[in-house]
Amino acid sequence: MTRPVHILLVDDNPNNLKVLSEAIQGYGWKALMATDGESAIEQTEYAIPDLILLDVMMPGIDGFETCRRLKANPITENIPIIFMTALADAKDKVKGLEIGAVDYITKPFQQEEVIARLKLHLKISHLTRTLEESVQKRTAELTQSLHNLQQTQLQLIQSEKMSILGQLVAGIGHEINNPIGFIAGSLSHIEEYTNSLLSLISLQQQKFPDSDPEIEDLIAEIDLEYIHEDLPKLIKSMSQGINRLKDISLSLRTFARADISSQVEFQIHEGIDSTLMLLKHRLKGSGNRTEIKVVTEYGNLPPISCYPGQLNQVFMNIIANAVDAFDETDHQYFQQTSSQPTIHIITSVDSQRENVIISIRDNGCGMPLEVQARIFEQSFTTKPVGKGTGLGLAISHEIIVNKHHGNINCNSTLGDGTQFTIILPINYCG
Structure with a gap:
């Protein structure tokens, strides 16, 4: 069931309220009434009328101040306000429009004019709300579409990166694992052979301490003692390097597992x-x-x-x-x-x-x-x-x-x- 149009009438003159109320109800609209600005503000906050007819000259706070307060409140700021006034000064009319009113009705008012202006501004208000709702709906749809597009892009980028990375790592692993295995296997034999040769040289020096002068010169030239000390260290460093390559290869395979x-x-x-x-x-x-x-x-x-x-x-x-x-x-x-x-x-x-x-x-x-x-x-x-x-x-x-x-x-x-x-x-x- 459609909610009837509610119009708040604010005037300290009971006769004006009576006449306006009867005219409004004749068009199927529901009239709400207030006789001063304070009660109008209070009633507006809980009743949320579709439009307000507001007298300018009232006891307490006048219509201008009432309008300012209504426009400063997020709950009531979008309700259209039409001023009713006997003031003919253009400055007063401009003042009212500047603080947020949408129109003026001059007293004494004609009933046909009041109804015509109410119809016009109710229609404008309805069209404005409909347009805002359409814009909000379309904005939400576009925002969601943009979000979906960004998520799809991220997923495509992610899938492509993982696919390329998986292929790259598989290729690298295949290329380096074979030579790593060959070098690691050969290195163990080299270490064994080296230790045997060094042992042989040591044994020969012990058995034949007086060797040929030419051999003695070569021993001094190549610094046999240093080689004897450093060669095992070099082989150990090479072995550590091979193990490091194995660890890197394993880390690459672990890192790039493309279980998509x-x-x-x-x-x-x-x-x-x-x-x-x-x-x-x-x-x-x-x-x-x-x-x-x-x-x-x-x-x-x-x-x-x-x-x-x-x-x-x-x-x-x-x-x-x-x-x-x-x-x-x-x-x-x-x-x-x-x-x-x-x-x-x-x-x-x-x-x-x-x-x-x-x-x-x-x-x-x-x-x-x-x-x-x-x-x-x-x-x-x-x-x-x-x-x-x-x-x-x-x-x-x-x-x-x-x-x-x-x-x-x-x-x-x-x-x-x-x-x-x-x-x-x-x-x-x-």
Whole structure:
């Protein structure tokens, strides 16, 4: 059932109220009445009339002040107000229009004129509301469409990046694993052969201490004693290098697992460790910046059902951003505070054992509130042109919230660092 039109009549003259009320009710409109400005304001707030006929000259606050108060109130500011006045001064009419009235009716009024003006402004008010509703609806539709488009773009970018990364890592792994295996196998034989040769030389020197002068000259020239001491160290260093290459290869495979089509059981700590391994070169000191210390406090986490490659990308984005922040921080900041650039990673399970919690905190210079409020927006970046795309944290938010039904938030204070907290369900099945 359609609500009848309500018109508030405000006049200190009972005869005027009676005449106007009868005229209004004859058109099926409902009349509300007030005899002063204070009661008109009070009645308007709870009755919300469709239009107000307001007398200018009244006891207490006049019509102009009543209009000002109604227009200053968000609840009543959009109700059209028509002044009724016996004043013929153009300045008074202009004054009323400036403070928000939509029209004037001059006393003594003609009933036909009053009804005609009421119809006109009720129609204008209805059209205005309809237009505003249409605009709001269309704006909401466009906003949702834009949001859906941005989400689709992020998902396409994410899928493409993971696909390319998976193919790249698979190719690199295939290319380097074979020579690594060959070198590692050969190195064990080289170590054995070297030890045998050095033992033979030592034994020969013991059995034949007086050797040929030419041999003695060569021994001095090549510094046999130094070779005897350094060669095992070289072989040990080569072995450590091979192990390092194996670790990097394993970290690449762990980091770039492109389990896009289905979720798998995954230990979060493996992903964090592989990320730190790949960023190890950036954690070392360079130039004026000292080495970045990484402190890990791992809780007893169960494997969780997830897309490992995507979660590893989130860890990479957040930790790499922390390193970037240290690179951009004046090195004197840490000298003055006698502190070392540090990234603190803490993992735990919540009290209900339904979620894992990952906290990644740095002690950098922090972010202002206006930057913090926008960090998950697509294409928003504070980095110089060519240094960042503004997609890293937007994709991270997409991965955590939409792909894993988790939560990610940031808490940062200028001069006191930044902390990202990630909450992931243990047994979520997407």
